[in-house]
Amino acid sequence: MLLTLFPFLRWFPLTRETLRADLAAGVTVALVLVPQSMAYAQLAGLPVIYGLYASFVPVVMASLWGSSNQLHTGPTAMLSLMSAAALIPLASPGSPTFIELSILLALMVGVLRVALGLARLGVLVNLVSSPVLVGFTNAAALIIGLSQLNKLIGVPFPRSDSYLSDLWAVVMQLPQTHLPTLLFALGAFVLIRGLERLVPRLPAVLLAVVACTAVSAATDYEQRLEVPLEAVADPEAARRIKTYLETTAELESLAAAVARKGAELRALQAQQESAEREARIALLSGEIEALRAQAEYLKQRNNRHQVQLYAMVMNRSQDTGGAALFYREGHLPPGVVSDGRRWRFSGTKEGRIVFSAGGTVVGRVPSGLPAFQMPEIHWDALLTLVPAAFVMALIGFMEATSISKAIAARTGQRVDVNQELIGQGLANIVGSFFSAYTVSGSFSRSALAARAGARSGLFAIISALAVVAVLLWLTPFVYHLPEAVLAVIVMLAVFGLIRVKPLVHAWRVERGDAVIGLVTFAATLAMAPAIANGILVGIVLTVLAYLVKIMKPRAEILGRRPDGVLAGIEAHGLKPVSECVVPIRFDGSLVFASVAYFEDIVLEARARFPKAHTILIIGSGINRIDASGEEKIRELAQSLRQGGVSLAFSSLKKQVREVFEIGGLIALLGKENIFDTKEQAMQTLLARAGGG
Incomplete structure (x- = not known):
């Protein structure tokens, strides 16, 4: 009974040899966890600090209440992308509402996992056949990796309901590639791959992050300016930027209106039934849908404007006693001298225009540990997020159990899938009270822990303590880290998940299963960014194929x-x-x-x-x-x-x-x-x- 309630008691008694092995494994994993968590947070549409938050409390909870001694929980590429895909239709990435929804989604995923674990429903993972999982994973890895392409070349990535059209928009911006950004990406790739091959014992990812951050700071890679709209002296450029600002403000107003009407709708639904109440509910529901449709239209238009504004190169006049002004390249007035740099529109911040002549860096990361606070419940979005939360609960759990069983095959440890569900669920529930977004078991970090000789879940707690040290004392050093380097880390991690041989083997053994895997792959790509729908297609086809076999x-x-x-x-x-x-x-x-x-x-x-x-x-x-x-x-x-x-x-x-x-x-x-x-x-x- 004690082991059921407190699974971590199986670690004891801890020997000196076990402590030494877990300490070494924990430090080794932490060297990968810190840069990975920041990269995956950006993939989830969040500031990098939230990746570090998700690498602290959830890691400890999953380690204490899970069933595998070598499983490492935290941010993962798959769930980061799925989290972003589920929330992009509801809020702008990085906005306060988006952050609140990310934390709420983690709470929902956690509750679902705990419920499944307590109900002993770990067998639900059998709904996903191996070809379906491989097809989904291959498509998701491609989507995740290619979604980082814009960060490698330094251009905007428009976010819409069609991932393929967004990716094409990035490809069309190749002529606007920012060369220093591309050089940082190539340098990080060469450094990571070279160190992994030549000196595999060294933490290649962390060394690449440190080296690139140092070069970025020394060369003033960012070159960023925030100016008022009045500083844009070129009439055409000022008009376009003003339109973008107005549309952005209108989007914020629409979001506030949806929130107000959503609260009014919930209040009505709590009242006693009446004909007047039903009519008012129907009217409010229609108004909310209309507002959301209008917001989606404006968001698409703003995406196009952002791409067009980035393509518009600006020259900045040199300060000669007066304020610096910006003109389109080739439109400088006679006698006005440029500072020699090519500035591009990079966005807006609190009503001011952000111009950049360099690349994008992580920027200021707040120091300190996350505070305990109740996740903000957005009732109007709750039902919308349930399908995504269920698929994320299932996929994340499959990630965790598959790596746990692979390691257990070597160590001989018995893995209790229902206990693992509870551990992963508690990690997300408790983590959501400390500003963590959705987490799950990590393939790469768990495998690294096993290779490093981890003996008990104590190694994961040690890695979390290393994250605490980063949050308390090292965040100022992250400011100049190029986002292109984080993009390379993500791409290297996810492209290694692509596997073709299992589908080829399935084609030889049972072509029907292989076809379902290929359909899942195509559906996931076609339905991106809502990749959860891709695996649902695979699950439905698998069940139908199974029923056909039963029927005939x-x-x-x-x-x-x-x-x-x-x-x-x-x-x-x-x-x-x-x-x-x-x-x-x-x-x-x-x-x-x-x-x-x-x-x-x-x-x-x-x-x-x-x-x-x-x-x-x-x-x-x-x-x-x-x-x-x-x-x-x-x-x-x-x-x-x-x-x-x-x-x-x-x-x-x-x-x-x-x-x-x-x-x-x-x-x-x-x-x-x-x-x-x-x-x-x-x-x-x-x-x-x-x-x-």
Whole structure:
């Protein structure tokens, strides 16, 4: 009972050797966790500090209440992308509302996981077949990796309901590539890959982050200015930027209006039913939908404006006693001298225009630990987020259990999937009270912990304490870290998840499963950024394929091969055993879903062999029979008997024979028509038919 309530008690007693191994593994994992968590936070549309928040309390909770000693929980690429995809239709990435929704989503995912764990429903992971998971993972890895392309070349990434069109918009901006940004990305890639190959013991990712941050600070890579709109002296540029500012303000106003009307709608729904209340609810619901549609239209327009503004190169006049002014390149007034740098529109901040002549860096990261606070509940978004929360709970749990089982195969530790659900759920629930977004088990960090010799979950707590040290004392040093470097870290992590061989193997073994995996891959790409819908398509197709197999199991009329073995007459081109005795093999459960097909195969045999006296069902493949199956056998036996044909069974399993006895089928069919083996049945029935 104590181990059930407090699973971490299994770590004790801790030996000096265990402590030494966990300390080394914890420090090793922390060197990867810190840069990874910041990169994944940006992937989730959040400031990098929230990646560090998600690497503290959730890591500790999952370690204490999980079941695997080597599983490391925290931000992951998959759930970061899924979190962003679920929330982008509801709020702008990085905005206060977006951050609140990210934390709320973590709470929802946590509650769902704990509920599934307490209900012992860890078996739900079996709904996702291996080809479906591989197809989804491959597509998600491509989506995640390519979503970082804009950060490698330093251009905007418009966010809409179509990921492929957004990606194409980035590709069309290749001529505007910011060369220093691309050089930082290439440098980080070469440094990480080179160190991993030449000196694998060193923390390549962390060293690349430190080196690139130092170079960025030394070269003034950012070159950023915040100016009022009045500083844009070029009339055309000022007009375009003003339009962007006005649309942004209108979007904020629409978001506030939706929030107000949502609160009014919830208040109405809590009132007693009346005709007036129902009419008002219908009216408010329509108004909210109209406001959201208008906001979506404005967001798309602002996305286009942002891309157009970035493509517009600006020159800044040198300060000569007066204020610096910005003009479009090639439109400087006579006598006005440029400062020699090419400035581009980078966004807005508190009503001011942000221009950049360099690249994008992480910027100021607040120091200190996250405060305990109740997650903000956005009731109007709650129902909208339930499907995404369920899929994220399922996918994240599959990530955690798959790596746990892979490690357990080497260590011999038993993994309790339901306990792992509870641990992962508590990590998200408690983490949401400390500003953490959705977390799950990490493939890369867990594998690293296992290689580093982690003995107990204490290693994860040590890695979390390292994050605490970063939050308390090291955040000022992160300011100049180029976002392009974080993008490289994400791409290197996710492209390693792409696997083609499992789908090729599935194609050889069972083409139907492979086709479902490929459809899942295509659907995930097509439906991005809502990639959760892609795996739902795969799950639905898997269930349908399973139902089809249940409804139409393998069933065939048998003949005898030259070696005397019974085999399908169609599959092996055999002659019938007899015109009087027709053996049929039925390899499936006789349940409501398959009784119609069972009837069809029996009637087909009756039609093909009009002289038949007996139809023998070889039932070694029948594992189960329900009330529908029992009733169908009764109907068929009575119908065939009227035509002078007996229905016989052989090789029935114990549980099926018991149903025959309880339901009175043996008495109906006659004990002389129930046989222990197929050979006994064939010999007796052929002899009874006079050799047939």
